[in-house]
Amino acid sequence: MSPRITSSIPGVADHPVVTLGRVGVLLVNLGTPDSTDVPDVRRYLAQFLSDRRVIELNPILWKAILHGIILRTRPPKTAEAYRAIWMTESNESPLRHYTREEAARLAERLDPTGETLVVDWGMRYGTPSVGERMRALQEQGCDRILIVPLYPQYSASTTGTVVDEVARELLKLRWQPAIRTQPAFHDDPAYIEAVAQGIEHHLSTLDWEPEVILASFHGLPKRYLLAGDPYHCHCAKTARLLRERLGLSESAFRLTFQSRFGREEWLQPYTDETITALAEKEGVKRLAVVMPGFVADCVETLEEIAMQGRETFEEAGGTHFSAIPCVNDSDAAIDMLEALVTRELGGWWAKAQK
Numbered sequence: 001m002s003p004r005i006t007s008s009i010p011g012v013a014d015h016p017v018v019t020l021g022r023v024g025v026l027l028v029n030l031g032t033p034d035s036t037d038v039p040d041v042r043r044y045l046a047q048f049l050s051d052r053r054v055i056e057l058n059p060i061l062w063k064a065i066l067h068g069i070i071l072r073t074r075p076p077k078t079a080e081a082y083r084a085i086w087m088t089e090s091n092e093s094p095l096r097h098y099t100r101e102e103a104a105r106l107a108e109r110l111d112p113t114g115e116t117l118v119v120d121w122g123m124r125y126g127t128p129s130v131g132e133r134m135r136a137l138q139e140q141g142c143d144r145i146l147i148v149p150l151y152p153q154y155s156a157s158t159t160g161t162v163v164d165e166v167a168r169e170l171l172k173l174r175w176q177p178a179i180r181t182q183p184a185f186h187d188d189p190a191y192i193e194a195v196a197q198g199i200e201h202h203l204s205t206l207d208w209e210p211e212v213i214l215a216s217f218h219g220l221p222k223r224y225l226l227a228g229d230p231y232h233c234h235c236a237k238t239a240r241l242l243r244e245r246l247g248l249s250e251s252a253f254r255l256t257f258q259s260r261f262g263r264e265e266w267l268q269p270y271t272d273e274t275i276t277a278l279a280e281k282e283g284v285k286r287l288a289v290v291m292p293g294f295v296a297d298c299v300e301t302l303e304e305i306a307m308q309g310r311e312t313f314e315e316a317g318g319t320h321f322s323a324i325p326c327v328n329d330s331d332a333a334i335d336m337l338e339a340l341v342t343r344e345l346g347g348w349w350a351k352a353q354k
Contacts, residue, residue, distance in 0.1 A: 023117045023349040024142030024177070025110075025341055026133055027103050028162050029150045029296060031125030032093040036083045042075040048125040053161040056224070078299075085302040096123075098296035099150070101329035106337050110351060117349055118142055124162050131169040137177075144178045144348050148341065150295040152191055153234035154184035155220060182344050186234040187241055190339035194332040195292050196245045202324045203288065210288035210322070212252055212278055215239045216305060217293040219257035219266040232267055238292050258291075259300055275309055279316035286320040287313055295333070297326045 033044040049055055049070065055062055087097055099121050107119035118140050122133035137145055147166055151158040163181055170176050185191045203210070217235040225232045239255040246253065258271035271289075278284040289309055291301045306323035313321045327333035342351055 019139075019141030020143050021116075022114075022141040022143070023345060024137035024140070024145040025106070025117065025119045025148060025345075026130070026137060026145055027099060027106070027119070027121040027148045027150055027337075028130055029095060029099045029121070029123055030158070030298070031123035032095045032298070033079075033082060034127060035091070036079050036086050038075045038079045041079040041082065042071055044126050045075060045078060046071055051125075051157075051161055053164065054157045056221075081299050081303045084307060085299055093298065094302060095296050095298040098326075098328045099123075102150075102296070102333060102337060105329055105334045106341065109334055109338050110341070114140075117345075124165060130162065130165045131172075134166070134169050134177075138173075142177060144180075146180045146182065146341065146344055146348075148182040148337075148344075151293070152184065152188075152295065153186045153217070153231050153238060153293055155224070155231035156229055157220065157224070158231075159184065180344060180348075182340060184230075184234060185340055186238045188336075188340065190336040192238070192241045192245055194327045194330070194336040195290070196242060197332045198327050198330065199242075199246065199290055199324055202322070206288075206322060208286055208320050210286045210320070211284050212254060212287055213246075213248065213324075214254050214256050214271065214274060214287065214289045215242060216256045216258045216271040216289050216291050217267075218300060219260045219270070221262075222265045222267055225267065235267075235293065242290075242292065258304060271305070271309070272312055275312050275318075276316045279313055279318040283317075285318055287318055288322045288324055290324040291326060294326045296328055301326060 031044065031048060033040040046066070049066055050063075052059065055066075082093060085094060086092075087094060090097060103119050103121035107114065107117075110119065111117040118137055120133045120137055122128045122130045124130060134145060147162065149159040149162040151162075154160075159181075166179060166181070170179070199213070215238070217238075220229065220231055235257075236255060239253070243250065243253040254269075254274070256269050256271040256274045257267040260266040260270060275287065275289075278287060289305050291305060294301050301323065309323065310321040327336065
């Protein structure tokens with residue numbers, strides 16, 4: 001299937017050149033500040049924390065709290081966390097680096113010429129934006145676009161808000177492309193295998209064996225679960241499938257939730273409290289943590305777990321700690337993305353050219 005070019009329409013003067021016939025794939029991740037400077041971090045946090053899907057509180061009250069307290073006090077601390085994990089050589093966050101590399105490697109795997117299919121990437125918050133990259137794909141002749149939120153487990157505050165943003169962009173367009181959205185892949189065999197392979201590979205590089213592996217997922221307020229969000233159930237199923245794939249017991253492979261914010265109850269058990277309890281109460285000395293809810297390493301995995309988690313564990317009496325990298329741009333990750341994308345593109349595009 002080659003792109004079709006329409007340069008003019010009879011009877012219509014100065015009609016613009018229109019390119020049609022390509023299929024677009026847009027990988028979407030959460031987002032990142034453009035730098036570790038406090039103003040850039042504040043701008044990013046303001047966009048992220050202003051999303052009504054992320055913070056489901058009275059909007060008038062939350063706006064006062066956000067602009068009156070949080071955006072005045074939190075950006076310097078968050079900027080410091082980003083500095084601890086920033087990739088100085090390329091001057092970017094790991095999340096941006098790995099998301100871009102995933103898109104580039106997937107494009108090379110599917111259609112390196114870009115003749116029939118174009119793979120791009122964007123961020124829900126920060127740059128490059130979802131709208132910017134959707135327009136870029138359309139300008140390249142993509143009249144059908146598959147949106148791939150890089151969140152294995154569905155939540156309204158993650159996948160849901162990506163779909164919201166896509167819809168807002170479509171409202172601006174006179175000529176809308178056809179849209180498909182990659183569904184949650186928390187139990188997809190390709191995803192489970194990619195994460196399991198990553199765990200096995202990392203453990204093979206250690207000169208010690210963990211007594212316990214924690215599967216730490218980003219947390220949500222408990223009331224989101226009670227309101228019908230399936231995220232907790234998706235995380236639990238992911239943890240169970242990984243445990244079965246690795247052949248581990250429930251005591252050796254445990255589900256926890258990290259990154260809670262504010263005073264209300266979040267999904268439990270909490271990762272930080274579990275890390276402390278394992279060392280202090282159960283006498284665990286060797287601990288590994290995997291974060292299957294993140295496709296690419298980011299501040300939550302590298303600073304919160306790999307750095308803060310290690311410090312917490314060692315202060316509680318642990319001796320050996322390791323944070324297992326996300327799938328990132330590994331071969332297993334690209335295998336996973338290829339399996340997901342080619343299935344969702346059925347009827348639109350087929351990898352029959354190779």
